[in-house]
Amino acid sequence: MEKPNVLVQVLKSVALGVSVLLVIIPFWSIIATSLADRQTLDQSAGGMVLWPGDATLSAYASILSGGVVTRALIISIGITVAGTALSLAATAGLAYWLSRRGAFGAKPILLLVLGSLLFSPGLIPSYLLVKELNLLDSWWSLILPVLVNAFNVIVMRAFFQELPQELFDSAYIDGASSFTILTRIVLPVSKAVFAVIGLFYAVAYWNAFFNALLYIQSTDKWPMALVLRTFVVNQTTIAGDQVGASAEALPPQLQLQMAILVVSLIPILLVYPFLQRHFARGVMIGAVKG
Amino acid sequence: MSEIAFNRRTLLRSAGGAALLLGSGALAACGPGGGNNVNSVETNSKIVLPRYIPYTGVTPDFPATEAGIDPAFRNYPKQLARSVTEIPAKGGSLVGLSNIYLPAPPTPDANSWWAGLNKRLGADLNMQMVPAADYTQKFATTIAGNELPDMIQIPSTPNLPDLLAKRFARLDDHLSGDAIKDYPNLANIQSAQWKQTIFNGGIYGIPIPRSRVQFYSFIRQDLFEKYGVSPEPKGRDELLETAKALTDPKERRWAFGSWEHLRLYLLAQNEAPNGWHEEGGKLTNVYETEQYKQTINDIADFWKAGVVHPDSFSATLQPKALFNSGTIAINAVDGMTAWSQYVTDNASNPNFKLGVMPIYTRDGRSLAPWQLGSGMYSFTGLKKQDDPNKIKTILRVLNWLAAPFGTEEYTYAKFGQEGVDHTVSADGVLSLTKQGITNTTLPIRYLADAPITLYQPGRPGDADTQYTYQKKIMAKTIANPTVGLYSNTAATKNVGADKAMVDGVKEIIQGRKPMSSLDELIKKWRTDAGDAMRGEYEQQLQTAGTK
Structure with missing residues (x-):
């Protein structure tokens, strides 16, 4: 093969280097700002910094030493694990049914699923439903109303539809029931889509604070995202209020916010390496065929 | 990154606004009665306000005045007075709903302060706490569901008078006139605040009092000294010269940070009305006045002169941080309680010297009238109860929570137990311990609170500085005539209309639109919300005038 021109090589490396930096710098800046001390932040006039100065973990200490944090962390992990498992089971079941040609009632159900993408139930009806089901102040209120996400059903259905029909036909001939086909044949070849959809669900469960805000009344049942939310909005503004002595002991607002951002990224960072090999394939599903 | 998070949140959020309206509409249709009570000044002025009986158990170094100057203490009182002699409740539990600006505290089983508070109140106080930014949505859903907590912080909300009449307890029998003597700490709240809790001819809540001074104009005294300019620029021209220096x-x-703060400063300087101007029952909004145009002109001049921070119009501008770093020398107008925040933030910065600046009229001949605040953060509504004694119990609990500065109850509510939640230094300064910081964040101060007091721990001189400043600026004041009146348009349509107006004005100041387009903006604001608001306010004012 002909050796490429040196100039082209250099240009390519520069272009790639710049692209990489464009991706890395914001992340770096977030981490640096979360570690920066008050003086460095003040010097940057309230902006982000690229170097933390005298690095301090005070923001992390603050958010992790809050009154209800340890509990909230356990709660969030529980909800994320249980919610993701249930969501995956329900989504896979529904998507599989909708993907089988000629399955009973699949068409109208598919329309209902698609409809839920277009029309939302609204804040107050959702609240009243949860209340009527006696789920207020229960962790189930954070899982059941969002158990199945239509978008994810469509993606998973597209994946199942792409499986070769011959696979199913041969299984039928060997006497497998529909359930056996799903568990023995379909699921083992669907790891990629499960990885992707599972990550979508997990991240959503981990970061959701708004439903908890509406449905969970006791602070000792709060998930982590809602606890972190209280830090995001604590800043006194001109329209806000004097918040008292405890507020003055908190680290600067921006530092706290960036620390929270890092904390909320952790689960994805933890899980991603294990899912990476499935990921490239998984996200392509349904990209060209809906 | 994740579509489903995006979908769920935005769906819920965007549904929120519409649902708010829907919810209140449905509410107007439910429940009988309540419709006869007209919310007008006439019916509301028939109510005898709770008598103002100032608390005398603790003597401040500088007294409060009825004009709205806050009392000041140089030091925290050494002898703590007791303002409540009996335990307010006899068992049972109470539920409160309010916003919170701080991390939520641990529950009573792991929080000695909260457990101790329950003991002192004689009841289990449960709180539903909602981050302040999300409070209106939580409030709307709570109202839509049928079970209300016992004590609820009432935000600005559509159809408020109807809502109060149907779902909340009327408190006149308990609080009007001398009846308030049963609750001496509530009687320590001034009439200006109580007036704002009156709807449909009745008292519907307990005000959370705040300073009527509302704002200070903060300056970096050290920078003023360094560049040799007077901290009291008289009039517009001197202010501009000072800013340039x-x-x-x-x-x-730069001299100034947020354009919004500069606008408030210059409105005062141009002697503009405080929100609205009333004459013979007719209202003119500040937007419709010559003084407003003058102000916009002035800001444009200041902007052109380059004395305003270039990010001034950005929503992410952080004036406090800029002020701390000395990037801006004047925080033209900021909440008066920011004093404490600035002092704490800069404790380790020897150069930082905090000052306050009075506002002179445009021609510099005298001090400009100070634009008074409403003096109220929000008010606490009480759920209708079948048993009137339960209302009495709740009021006694709120009376405890409203204990004035320097009392034993106040000290416990804000600082907890000595040796556990706080320590006392040799010179009598109370500081929260780590445990205290975590434990005492329960937002009881939004259910009932003491009037604002000027006190800066460890800096006795600050009481003198602040009190002198307040006395100076409050010599002449101007109030907003619509405070205490209710406009549904203001709580609904005006939010968007006002934003459109402000966005347009920002364009004008930055020179992207001609000054002549201001009239067009005002006209649009009037049709969108302004005239309707005026109508609603005037109706309430005039029913009083014709009797």
């Missing part, structure tokens, strides 16, 4: 873009230093 303080500005040096090469050193990243």
Whole structure:
């Protein structure tokens, strides 16, 4: 093969280097700002910094030493694990049914699923439903109303539809029931889509604070995202209020916010390496065929 | 990154606004009665306000005045007075709903302060706490569901008078006139605040009092000294000269930060009305006045002169941080309680010297009238109860929570137990311990609170500085005539209309639109919300005038 021109090589490396930096710098800046001390932040006039100065973990200490944090962390992990498992089971079941040609009632159900993408139930009806089901102040209120996400059903259905029909036909001939086909044949070849959809669900469960805000009344049942939310909005503004002595002991607002951002990224960072090999394939599903 | 998070949140959020309206509409249709009570000044003025009986158990170094100057203490009182002699409740539990600006505290089983508070109140106080930014949505859903907590912080909300009449307890029998003597700490709240809790001819809540001074104009005294300019620029021209002397873009230093703060300062300087101007029952909005145009002109001049921080119009501008770093020398108008925040933030910065600046009229001949605040953060509504004694119990609990500065109850509510939640230094300064910081964040101060007091721990001189400043600026004041009146348009349509107006004005100041387009903006604001608001306010004012 002909050796490429040196100039082209250099240009390519520069272009790639710049692209990489464009991706890395914001992340770096977030981490640096979360570690920066008050003086460095003040010097940057309230902006982000690229170097933390005298690095301090005070923001992390603050958010992790809050009154209800340890509990909230356990709660969030529980909800994320249980919610993701249930969501995956329900989504896979529904998507599989909708993907089988000629399955009973699949068409109208598919329309209902698609409809839920277009029309939302609204804040107050959702609240009243949860209340009527006696789920207020229960962790189930954070899982059941969002158990199945239509978008994810469509993606998973597209994946199942792409499986070769011959696979199913041969299984039928060997006497497998529909359930056996799903568990023995379909699921083992669907790891990629499960990885992707599972990550979508997990991240959503981990970061959701708004439903908890509406449905969970006791602070000792709060998930982590809602606890972190209280830090995001604590800043006194001109329209806000004097918040008292405890507020003055908190680290600067921006530092706290960036620390929270890092904390909320952790689960994805933890899980991603294990899912990476499935990921490239998984996200392509349904990209060209809906 | 994740579509489903995006979908769920935005769906819920965007549904929120519509649902708010829907919810209140449905509410108007439910429940009988309540419709006869007209919410007008006439019916509301028939109510005898709770008598103002100032608390005398603790003597401040400088007294409060009825004009709205806050009392000041140089030091925290050594002898703590007791303002409540009996335990307010006899068992049972109470539920409160309010916003919170701080991390939520641990529950009573792991929080000795909260457990101790329950013991002192004689009841289990449960709180539903909602981050302040999300409070209106939580409030709307709570109202839509049928079970209300016992005590609820009432935000600005559509159809408020109807809502109060149907779902909340009327408190006149308990609080009007001398009846308030049963609750001496509530009687320590001034009439200006109580007036704002009156709807449909009745008292519907307990005000959370705040300073009527509302704002200070903060300056970096050290920078003023360094550049040799007077901290009291008289009039518009002197202010601009001062600003120019303080500005040096090469050193990243400007006189002013937020344009919004500068606007409030210059409105006062131009002697504009405080929100609305009333004459013979007719209202003119500040937008419709010559003084407003003058103000916009002035800001444009200041902007052109380059004395305003270049990010001034950005929503992410952080004036407090800029002020701390000396990037801006004047925080033209900021909440008066920011004093404490600035002092704490800069405790380790020897150069930082905090000052306050009075506002002179445009021609500099005298001090400009100070634009008074409403003096109220929000008010606490009480759920209708079948048993009137339960209302009495709740009021006694709120009376405890409203204990004035320097009392034993106040000290416990804000600082907890000595040796556990706080320590006392040799010179009598209370500081929260780590445990205290975590434990005492329960937002009881939004259910009932003491009037604002000027006190800066460890800096006795600050009481003198602040009190002198307040006395100076409050010599002449101007109030908003619509405070205490209710406009549904203001709580609904005006939010969007006002934003459109403000966005347009920002364009004008930055020179992207001609000054002549201001009239067009005002006209649009009037049709969108302004005239309707005026109508609603005037109706309430005039029913009083014709009797």
